[in-house]
Amino acid sequence: MNNISYKRAESVENAIEQIGSEKESSRFIGGGTNLLDLMKYRVENPEHLIDINHLDLSKIENSDSGGLILGATKTNADTAYHEKVEKRYPLLSEAMLSAASAQLRNMATNGGNLLQRTRCFYFYDTSTPCNKREPGSGCSALEGFNRLHAILGESEHCIATHPSDMAVALAALDATVHVSGSEGDRTIAVTDFHKLPGDTPHIETNLEPGEVITGIELPEKGFEKNYHYLKVRDRPSYAFALVSVAAAIELENTTIKDVRVALGGVAHKPWRKPSVEKEFFGKGANTENFEQLANKLTEGAKGYGDNDFKIPLVRKSIVRALTEAMNK
Amino acid sequence: MKISAWTTLVDALREHLQLTGTKKGCDHGQCGACTVLIDGKHINSCLTLAAMQTGKEIVTVEGLGSGDELHPVQEAFIKHDAFQCGYCTPGQICSTIGLLNMNKGSDPAELRDLMSGNICRCGAYANIYKVVEELKDRNTEALSKNSN
Ligand SMILES: Cc1cc2nc3c(=O)[nH]c(=O)nc-3n(C[C@H](O)[C@H](O)[C@H](O)COP(=O)(O)OP(=O)(O)OC[C@H]3O[C@@H](n4cnc5c(N)ncnc54)[C@H](O)[C@@H]3O)c2cc1C
Ligand code: SF4
Ligand code: FES
Ligand code: FES
Numbered sequence: 001m002n003n004i005s006y007k008r009a010e011s012v013e014n015a016i017e018q019i020g021s022e023k024e025s026s027r028f029i030g031g032g033t034n035l036l037d038l039m040k041y042r043v044e045n046p047e048h049l050i051d052i053n054h055l056d057l058s059k060i061e062n063s064d065s066g067g068l069i070l071g072a073t074k075t076n077a078d079t080a081y082h083e084k085v086e087k088r089y090p091l092l093s094e095a096m097l098s099a100a101s102a103q104l105r106n107m108a109t110n111g112g113n114l115l116q117r118t119r120c121f122y123f124y125d126t127s128t129p130c131n132k133r134e135p136g137s138g139c140s141a142l143e144g145f146n147r148l149h150a151i152l153g154e155s156e157h158c159i160a161t162h163p164s165d166m167a168v169a170l171a172a173l174d175a176t177v178h179v180s181g182s183e184g185d186r187t188i189a190v191t192d193f194h195k196l197p198g199d200t201p202h203i204e205t206n207l208e209p210g211e212v213i214t215g216i217e218l219p220e221k222g223f224e225k226n227y228h229y230l231k232v233r234d235r236p237s238y239a240f241a242l243v244s245v246a247a248a249i250e251l252e253n254t255t256i257k258d259v260r261v262a263l264g265g266v267a268h269k270p271w272r273k274p275s276v277e278k279e280f281f282g283k284g285a286n287t288e289n290f291e292q293l294a295n296k297l298t299e300g301a302k303g304y305g306d307n308d309f310k311i312p313l314v315r316k317s318i319v320r321a322l323t324e325a326m327n328k
Numbered sequence: 329m330k331i332s333a334w335t336t337l338v339d340a341l342r343e344h345l346q347l348t349g350t351k352k353g354c355d356h357g358q359c360g361a362c363t364v365l366i367d368g369k370h371i372n373s374c375l376t377l378a379a380m381q382t383g384k385e386i387v388t389v390e391g392l393g394s395g396d397e398l399h400p401v402q403e404a405f406i407k408h409d410a411f412q413c414g415y416c417t418p419g420q421i422c423s424t425i426g427l428l429n430m431n432k433g434s435d436p437a438e439l440r441d442l443m444s445g446n447i448c449r450c451g452a453y454a455n456i457y458k459v460v461e462e463l464k465d466r467n468t469e470a471l472s473k474n475s476n
Contacts, residue, residue, distance in 0.1 A: 001334040006379050031376070033357055033376075051379075053380065101360065102426065103357075103371050104445065237444040
């Protein structure tokens with residue numbers, strides 16, 4: 001790794017102050033499980049690390065609106081196993097426990113999880129062109145081995161996917177991200193947090209440089225009855241999703257009252273279309289309608305060769321996830 | 329101990345403290361060889377900086393057992409013949425203790441999933457699984473105690 005400076009921030013104000021004029025060359029460090037990994041590959045080359053684990057952001061608290069606020073530096077394991085998360089937001093718990101390994105979840109933080117970077121192997125390999133790593137250099141995945149890559153929302157400049165499982169469940173649950181910066185505090189919906197690649201794939205989120213994530217807020221409604229996180233992958237554990245589906249339904253007998261479907265492993269961000277979901281409110285919760293929903297949600301899906309299989313796979317996965325959610 | 333800011337915990341343990349019980353395999357969080365216990369929780373010491381752990385209790389395989397006496401988890405590994413070359417073993421033992429501390433893994437699938445962060449190139453999984461399963465059943469406080 002490069003020669004770096006390491007400083008500990010004592011409060012949110014102090015963290016913002018410390019990153020101050022050196023935003024480009026500084027990074028906040030949470031668990032370090034993604035940042036240090038990328039630093040070892042020299043994909044990330046910061047000069048200053050600001051440790052944010054002492055900002056008193058490691059709690060899980062009730063929010064004013066009846067939901068929960070997950071502290072940014074609370075670990076993924078402590079969040080997923082938290083009594084209130086398990087009981088009220090089991091979809092989130094299930095998604096988080098499907099990710100990484102027990103050791104990594106014991107270090108990874110909630111803020112860092114949202115900001116983890118793509119697992120595109122060309123992004124990791126500094127000897128190959130990659131627009132995300134080096135804007136304007138080209139995309140090696142387009143004509144390369146792209147089995148893991150995007151089928152929705154991608155551009156000719158980048159076809160990478162976002163790897164987080166947690167973010168997919170948070171998108172389905174309509175969570176919001178709380179951030180603080182030198183301009184003050186604001187909230188961003190998880191569904192607006194990550195950006196599609198367009199012609200600036202290196203700009204991945206709507207977080208401004210120097211802003212720190214302080215927490216993630218879950219609304220009151222948690223879909224604790226009918227939910228399912230389906231993660232399709234090459235091994236039954238310790239592997240990233242090829243395709244994943246966070247499904248949540250609210251039923252009135254056999255009629256859909258509310259339905260949410262967010263997809264992972266298919267786009268540069270968790271993929272959700274509330275307008276498509278709304279079309280199914282009031283309709284029957286049956287395979288035929290689930291198939292229609294799957295087709296509409298994945299309209300315009302496009303493969304790049306090795307990842308063509310994801311198109312039928314994701315459609316079948318949506319139907320299966322909704323069916324399992326209904327029968328839970 | 330005085331170390332550079334970029335020193336990872338596994339390097340601090342092995343290179344600076346000469347505690348070579350903790351192994352370094354992939355150095356990227358993918359194999360579990362570097363697993364140690366921090367405040368009773370198992371983590372990959374290759375993906376954290378030593379400087380970040382100030383004030384924490386760090387227990388490596390060297391810190392288990394006392395004198396000539398092995399920790400019950402170490403004894404169980406021997407009893408069940410749960411290793412071959414032994415390279416992954418310190419990490420596997422720390423993960424087993426971390427798992428007992430968590431008190432999770434009530435069904436076989438969950439238990440396997442929770443141990444899946446430790447890769448064994450010799451394929452000793454079947455017997456490692458016997459150790460973990462047996463210890464889960466014993467479930468005594470002495471087992472999860474990670475240092476003496
Ligand atoms: C082998 C392996 C397998 C994995 N498998 C999966 C998987 O299956 N599914 C999955 O979802 N994930 C998986 N992961 C990824 C893992 O979940 C992430 O690395 C982890 O969640 C990142 O959190 P962290 O706290 O360690 O982030 P860090 O590495 O500390 O930080 C990541 C980025 O976020 C920034 N940052 C961190 N916290 C904040 C904050 N509060 N405000 C502003 N910026 C911040 C950092 O500057 C950095 O740029 C895997 C990782 C490994 C190594
Ligand atoms: S898909 Fe994106 S991250 Fe991967 S090589 Fe192309 S530009 Fe880089
Ligand atoms: S050396 Fe740390 S996980 Fe492989
Ligand atoms: S016993 Fe050889 S690697 Fe596990």
